[in-house]
Structures are given as C-alpha cells and as structure tokens.
Amino acid sequence: xxxxxxxxxxxxVMQLRDKLDLSFIRSVRSTIIKVMLAIIKLAVVxxxxxxxxxxxxxxxxxxPFGYIPDTVVNxxxxxIQLMSIITCTVGLTKTLYMTADNKVLLTLPVxxxxxxxxxxxxxxxxxxxxxxxxxxxxxxxxGIVNNAVWxxxxxxxxxxxxxxxxxxxxxxxxxIPALYVGKFIARFKWLQAILVLGAAxxxxxxxxxxxxxxxxxxxxxxxxxxxxQGIDKFLNAFAxxxxxxxxxxxxxxxxxxxxxxxxxxxxxxxxxxxxLACVVALIGISxxxxxxxxxxxxxxxxxxxxxxxxxxxxxxxxxxxxxxxESMQMDLRSSTFVIGAFIQLVLPAIAILLLxxxxxxxxxxxxxxxxxxxxxxxxxxxxxxxxxxxYASVYSREGAARNIxxxxxxxxxxxxxxxxxxxxxxxxxSTVAVTVTYYLAQSYRVVDGETVQIAxxxxxxxxxxxxxxxxxxxxxxxxxxxxxxxxxxxxxDQYQTVGVQFDSPNERNATIVGFLLAALFAFLYYFLxxxxxxxxxxxxxVIAVALIVARVYLFITRARLYFVEK
Amino acid sequence: MKKSTVIVLxxxxxxxxxxxxxxxxxxxxxxxxxxxxxxxxxxxLTSSGKDVDIKYNEKHNYYYAFIYYEPVKVTQLDEEGxxxxxDAFEVTLVWDYSPKNATNNKxxxxxxxxxxxxxxxxxxxxxxxxxxxxxxxxxxxxxxxYAAADSATGATLDIWLYVVVQP
Numbered sequence: 267x268x269x270x271x272x273x274x275x276x277x278x279v280m281q282l283r284d285k286l287d288l289s290f291i292r293s294v295r296s297t298i299i300k301v302m303l304a305i306i307k308l309a310v311v312x313x314x315x316x317x318x319x320x321x322x323x324x325x326x327x328x329x330p331f332g333y334i335p336d337t338v339v340n341x342x343x344x345x346i347q348l349m350s351i352i353t354c355t356v357g358l359t360k361t362l363y364m365t366a367d368n369k370v371l372l373t374l375p376v377x378x379x380x381x382x383x384x385x386x387x388x389x390x391x392x393x394x395x396x397x398x399x400x401x402x403x404x405x406x407x408x409g410i411v412n413n414a415v416w417x418x419x420x421x422x423x424x425x426x427x428x429x430x431x432x433x434x435x436x437x438x439x440x441x442i443p444a445l446y447v448g449k450f451i452a453r454f455k456w457l458q459a460i461l462v463l464g465a466a467x468x469x470x471x472x473x474x475x476x477x478x479x480x481x482x483x484x485x486x487x488x489x490x491x492x493x494x495q496g497i498d499k500f501l502n503a504f505a506x507x508x509x510x511x512x513x514x515x516x517x518x519x520x521x522x523x524x525x526x527x528x529x530x531x532x533x534x535x536x537x538x539x540x541x542l543a544c545v546v547a548l549i550g551i552s553x554x555x556x557x558x559x560x561x562x563x564x565x566x567x568x569x570x571x572x573x574x575x576x577x578x579x580x581x582x583x584x585x586x587x588x589x590x591x592e593s594m595q596m597d598l599r600s601s602t603f604v605i606g607a608f609i610q611l612v613l614p615a616i617a618i619l620l621l622x623x624x625x626x627x628x629x630x631x632x633x634x635x636x637x638x639x640x641x642x643x644x645x646x647x648x649x650x651x652x653x654x655x656x657y658a659s660v661y662s663r664e665g666a667a668r669n670i671x672x673x674x675x676x677x678x679x680x681x682x683x684x685x686x687x688x689x690x691x692x693x694x695x696s697t698v699a700v701t702v703t704y705y706l707a708q709s710y711r712v713v714d715g716e717t718v719q720i721a722x723x724x725x726x727x728x729x730x731x732x733x734x735x736x737x738x739x740x741x742x743x744x745x746x747x748x749x750x751x752x753x754x755x756x757x758x759d760q761y762q763t764v765g766v767q768f769d770s771p772n773e774r775n776a777t778i779v780g781f782l783l784a785a786l787f788a789f790l791y792y793f794l795x796x797x798x799x800x801x802x803x804x805x806x807x808v809i810a811v812a813l814i815v816a817r818v819y820l821f822i823t824r825a826r827l828y829f830v831e832k
Numbered sequence: 833m834k835k836s837t838v839i840v841l842x843x844x845x846x847x848x849x850x851x852x853x854x855x856x857x858x859x860x861x862x863x864x865x866x867x868x869x870x871x872x873x874x875x876x877l878t879s880s881g882k883d884v885d886i887k888y889n890e891k892h893n894y895y896y897a898f899i900y901y902e903p904v905k906v907t908q909l910d911e912e913g914x915x916x917x918x919d920a921f922e923v924t925l926v927w928d929y930s931p932k933n934a935t936n937n938k939x940x941x942x943x944x945x946x947x948x949x950x951x952x953x954x955x956x957x958x959x960x961x962x963x964x965x966x967x968x969x970x971x972x973x974x975x976x977x978y979a980a981a982d983s984a985t986g987a988t989l990d991i992w993l994y995v996v997v998q999p
Contacts, residue, residue, distance in 0.1 A: 318843070325854075345839075346835060346839075349835045349838065350835070353835070396835075400835065400836060400839075484853065485853075485857060486850070486853030486854055486857070487853070487854060487857060488857075489865060489935070491865060492865050492935070492936075492982075495983075617845065621845065621848065621849070624849050625849075625852060628852060628853060628856075628857060629857060629858045630852060630856045630857060630858065631856060631857065631858050633855070633856055634852050634855070634856020634857055634858075635856070637851060637852045637855070637856040638852055638856070641848035641851070641852065644844065644848065645844060645845060645848060648840070648841060648844050649841065652833060652837050652840075652841060653833070655833070655834070655837060656833075773834070777834065777836065777837050777840070781840060
C-alpha cells in the first residue's frame with residue numbers, strides 16, 4: 267500500500283510538473299509574488315460577488331428583510347457544477363483515453379491502476395483549483411453578506427475538498443459512454459452534420475420561444491410584486507429540480523437563517539455522508555468499468571489508426587496565401603471548429619434580438635434610451651470579444667509543430683496571420699449579422715400582435731452603423747492582442763506534453779482584456795456624449811482605429827523580432 | 833468557452849436589462865396589478881345545436897350541466913396520421929373573466945376527473961384552449977377546472993359535465 271501511494275504521488279507530481287508552470291517555487295521572491303497575485307485575484311472575485319449580493323440585498327430583490335436566500339447561491343452553485351460535469355467529462359474522455367502521454371506512463375514501473383488513479387487525482391487537483399478560483403469566492407461572499415458564523419469559512423474549505431470530487435467522479439463514469447458516442451459520431455460526417463443542424467434548430471427554436479413569451483409591457487418597478495413572486499417561484503422550482511445539489515448547498519451553508527448561528531447540525535453530516543458514499547460508489551464504478559477500457563485504449567497502437575483517403579491533386583497556391591489556405595483546411599476538418607464558428611456567427615445576433623425585444627417592452631425615458639443603446643454596444647462587444655479568448659493559445663496549441671513553422675522559407679507574419687484569418691472573417695460576418703439584427707429589431711415592433719415597421723431617424727441609423735464598425739475594429743484589435751499574448755508568452759511545451767485542456771493564463775488574461783475593452787467603449791459612449799450620442803460614437807471610432815493601428819504595428823514588429831526566438 | 837466567461841456574459845446580459853428596467857424607465861413608480869377575480873361560464877354549445885341549462889351547486893360551489901350524448905361524424909387523425917371520420921360529440925364551453933383590465937388574463941383549464949391519461953370519455957388528445965371544443969367519444973362525466981394563472985390563490989371555477997345517453 268505504501269509503495270502504491272508513493273508511486274501514485276510520484277506520478278501525480280510528475281504530471282503536475284508537465285501541466286503547471288511551477289518554476290516560481292525555486293525563488294522565494296517569485297513565490298511571494300505568485301502567492302500575492304493569487305490572493306489579490308481571489309479577493310477581486312470575492313468583491314465582485316459581494317458587490318452583486320449587496321446590491322440585491324439593498325434592493326431587496328429576493329427577500330424584503332435584507333438577506334439572500336440559500337436558493338440564490340444554490341442556482342449559481344448548481345450551474346457551475348453542471349458546467350464542471352460537462353468540462354470534466356470532455357476533459358477526462360481526452361485525458362484518460364486519448365492522451366499521447368498514456369503510452370509513456372504505461373511503460374513506467376508502476377501498475378496500470380496507479381496510472382489510472384493518477385489521472386483522476388490530477389483532474390481532482392485541477393477541479394479543486396478551479397473551485398478555489400470561482401465557487402469558493404461565491405460562497406465566501408455569500409457568507410459575508412449573510413453574516414455567517416465564524417466557522418463557516420473553514421467549513422467551506424473542508425467542504426470543497428470533497429465537493430470537487432463530485433464532478434470528477436461523475437465525469438469518470440460518463441466518460442465511458444462519452445468515448446463510444448464520440449468515436450461513433452466522429453466516424454460519420456453526415457451524422458455530425460445532422461447533429462449540428464438538430465442542435466442549432468433546437469437552440470434557435472428555444473430562443474424564438476423565449477422571445478415569443480416576452481410580455482408586451484415590462485415595468486420592473488411597477489410590476490415588482492409580480493416579478494418578485496416569479497423569481498421566488500423560479501428559485502424554489504430550480505431547487506426542487508436539482509434537489510441533490512440543493513442538499514449540497516444546505517450542507518455548506520446550513521440554510522438561509524441557520525448560516526448565522528447553527529450552521530453544522532445532524533443533517534449536515536447526513537448530507538456529507540451521502541455525498542461521500544455517492545462519490546466512492548461512482549469512483550468504484552469508474553474503476554471497474556473505465557480502468558480496463560483505459561488500459562485497452564492507452565496501449566492501442568495509433569500508427570495504423572489513420573484512415574487512408576484518396577490522393578488529391580496538389581494545388582499550388584501563391585506563396586503568401588498558402589498559410590491562409592492551409593489554416594483554413596486544418597480548421598474546417600474539425601466539426602467542433604465548424605460548430606464553434608456557427609455559434610460565433612449566430613449567438614451575438616440572437617442575444618441582441620432578445621435584448622431589444624426586452625427593451626421594446628419597456629417604456630423608457632431619455633436616459634433609458636441612451637442606456638439601451640449603450641448596453642447594445644456593450645453586449646455586442648462582450649459577446650464578440652468573448653469568442654476571441656481561445657485565440658490566446660492559437661500558436662501554443664500546435665505544440666512542437668510550432669517549431670516547424672519557424673523553418674518555413676517565408677516571413678513568419680503570414681503564417682501567424684493565417685492562423686487567425688478564419689476567426690477574423692467570422693468576426694466580420696458576425697458583426698454584420700449583429701448590426702443588421704439591431705437595425706431590424708429597432709425598425710420592426712410588435713404592436714397588439716401585429717408587426718409594424720417604424721421609420722428610424724437617420725442619425726440613429728448612422729449610430730447603428732458606427733456601433734457595428736466600432737465592434738468590428740475593436741474585435742479585430744482584440745483578436746490581434748490575443749494572438750500577440752500567445753506569441754510573446756507561449757505554452758507550446760505544455761500543450762505538447764499535456765493532452766488535457768490546458769488552463770492557459772493567456773486565455774484568462776484575454777478574457778480580462780476583452781471585458782475591460784468592452785466596458786471602456788461602453789463607458790466612453792455613455793459619458794462622452796455631447797448633445798446626443800452620435801458625437802461619442804465618433805470619438806469612440808477614433809480610439810478604436812488608434813487601437814487597431816497600435817495592435818497591428820505591435821503584432822507585426824513582435825512577430826518579426828520574437829517569433830523565431832521564442 | 834470558459835465557465836467564468838459564460839457567467840460574465842450572463843451577468844452583463846441580465847444586468848443590462850435590470851439597469852434599464854430600474855433606472856431608465858418613465859416615471860411610473862407603481863403600476864397596480866389587477867388580478868382576475870371571477871371566471872364564469874356564459875354558455876355551452878354542443879354539436880347537436882341544442883341549448884344546455886347550466887346549474888350551480890351552492891353547497892359545494894361548482895357548476896354542472898346535463899347534456900344528451902348525440903354523436904355526429906367528426907374528422908380526426910388516426911395513429912398512422914390518416915384522416916378518419918368517427919362518431920363523437922363536441923361540447924364548447926364559452927367562458928369569460930372579470931375584471932377586463934386584469935394585468936395577466938391567462939386562465940388555465942385542466943381536467944380534474946377522470947385523471948389523465950387516458951381522459952376517457954374524452955379523446956386522448958383533448959385540447960382545452962379557449963374556443964376548443966371538448967370532444968366526447970362516448971357518454972360520461974367530466975370535471976373541469978378553470979383557474980386564473982395570475983396567482984396561486986386566484987379565481988377558480990369548477991364544472992361537471994354529465995354527458996348522458998338519451999333514454
């Protein structure tokens with residue numbers, strides 16, 4: 267047993283070193299800086315959640331007596347956990363069965379059980395890390411707002427050690443059917459196409475249904491009693507539907523009022539015991555079913571897996587254009603990429619349509635009208651920029667193949683641009699779609715069940731066009747910024763050795779930069795207006811143009827100077 | 833897309849609706865919610881075209897009506913989706929609510945008895961929307977409940993339809 271645990275520890279540490287940049291441990295100064303930054307990040311997330319809860323408490327959104335019911339934190343916790351189960355299932359399916367390092371790990375003088383368990387432990391550590399970064403601050407903020415008893419906070423830490431096991435255990439079990447389903451679907455292109463169409467139709471139908479049930483008149487303040495009851499009903503219904511997660515929430519917070527004095531009672535330990543038993547049972551099932559499959563998959567030869575395709579005539583492209591065609595071919599081979607591109611194209615437009623249908627039902631004053639325009643710009647930008655984040659690891663994802671790019675007899679900037687060219691095109695199409703949707707949503711209103719066309723003011727039409735142009739320019743600038751981050755601080759080694767979804771710091775930074783850019787332009791639009799909002803858009807456009815010029819200059823310069831070196 | 837990004841998008845979207853809804857509205861500080869306080873059956877129409885007398889049971893607070901089962905040929909879809917003509921009897925309940933300026937005037941109609949499915953003696957796919965005829969495929973009793981959807985304790989109306997074979 268002792269040897270087993272020692273081997274397990276060695277395997278976990280070995281893989282952790284591959285997956286995480288732990289070089290800062292060697293230097294005390296770097297360690298202190300790293301720890302301080304982590305604490306600041308944690309504090310910022312806590313403050314954000316605390317701010318949201320405090321605003322809700324002040325406005326008595328959920329309860330008239332100024333506290334937040336446990337059902338609110340339950341909704342957020344359940345949603346995060348459900349997303350974790352999806353990411354864990356996808357991640358574990360890849361980590362357990364499809365990673366290249368399995369073949370190396372199985373040659374080590376350890377048992378296959380050791381290797382299998384090390385994968386689960388590794389995933390558990392990543393899940394714990396994610397929970398500490400997002401879910402724990404949520405509960406800490408909830409505790410602060412609801413005046414939790416002092417031992418609530420250490421109790422939280424204790425709970426999260428076990429809560430983090432839940433999605434990993436569920437993911438390990440679901441990964442078995444997920445592998446078979448994934449492999450089956452990957453075999454047939456037509457099936458992928460049908461599934462994509464089906465999913466897209468279902469989502470579109472769902473959104474159109476939601477848009478259809480928006481009431482003709484929304485007055486949040488005036489109809490507050492009615493809305494308040496609706497929120498309460500929804501929260502209780504949600505807790506009923508996802509009862510196991512509601513029990514987990516109760517285990518952690520005790521209850522809306524119990525959190526202040528009697529947090530831990532007999533039922534708390536009952537919930538904890540049941541959760542632990544479920545986790546043990548799930549890990550047991552995964553061990554019995556998934557481990558043999560893992561050994562089979564990991565030791566499978568991959569050299570002959572590749573299906574042969576008919577030889578095609580080699581088309582010679584122009585030297586400068588060849589990287590663009592090459593990237594596009596590589597991208598379009600992946601059905602995941604095609605689905606992603608479709609979502610990137612459609613989702614911002616649907617979001618704008620939904621937002622404007624909601625605004626159309628509100629009887630806004632002048633300030634409200636400016637706010638609706640500002641939020642339209644903000645949502646346009648936030649939605650479009652959010653899809654750029656994955657491009658902060660676009661070059662690193664190529665792993666060792668990145669070095670081959672450097673040997674090409676052409677300027678690297680063409681290859682680097684080639685990798686982001688498809689996304690740049692999607693941005694153009696998506697921005698056109700979102701601008702046209704905004705224009706149509708403003709031009710057509712449903713009055714008494716009939717769609718009526720409204721003649722828009724020419725200045726407002728110009729404003730819509732300018733918003734589209736600003737969104738386009740800022741999104742392209744942000745895309746270049748993301749690519750630039752990966753160029754200057756690449757993680758190709760981690761992507762080369764790690765088969766899991768590597769949590770790239772560049773993507774995190776890209777998210778923050780994207781959100782700040784969107785907030786900045788929305789802020790400028792609202793506060794730089796001078797006798798109308800048109801002038802602030804012109805100012806915003808000048809800033810956007812300056813931004814993209816700077817980003818293009820920096821990208822080209824850095825590509826020339828650093829790409830070959832780094 | 834990462835979890836944190838999805839949460840940010842949701843917060844921005846919902847926040848943008850809430851901010852405009854709270855700070856950007858015309859100065860209408862309070863809009864009174866008017867609840868539906870009464871639902872009443874004003875008439876019952878049948879496929880036989882005969883008048884139906886609606887009665888009220890004061891003791892147990894429900895309406896009831898005796899109707900003779902007089903089937904006519906009704907077009908329906910069978911299990912394979914083909915159009916077929918079957919013997920059935922259609923009853924349409926004409927109802928109304930008050931006050932007319934109710935904020936949410938939706939009324940839910942449900943079959944209390946017999947418990948569904950199957951809704952024997954009604955057809956399996958019985959529609960209960962406003963103006964939809966209730967189709968009886970044989971004589972029998974049905975208990976319907978009309979309830980205002982605007983609050984849990986809102987107005988309700990119960991009606992028993994006794995569809996009997998003519999002696």
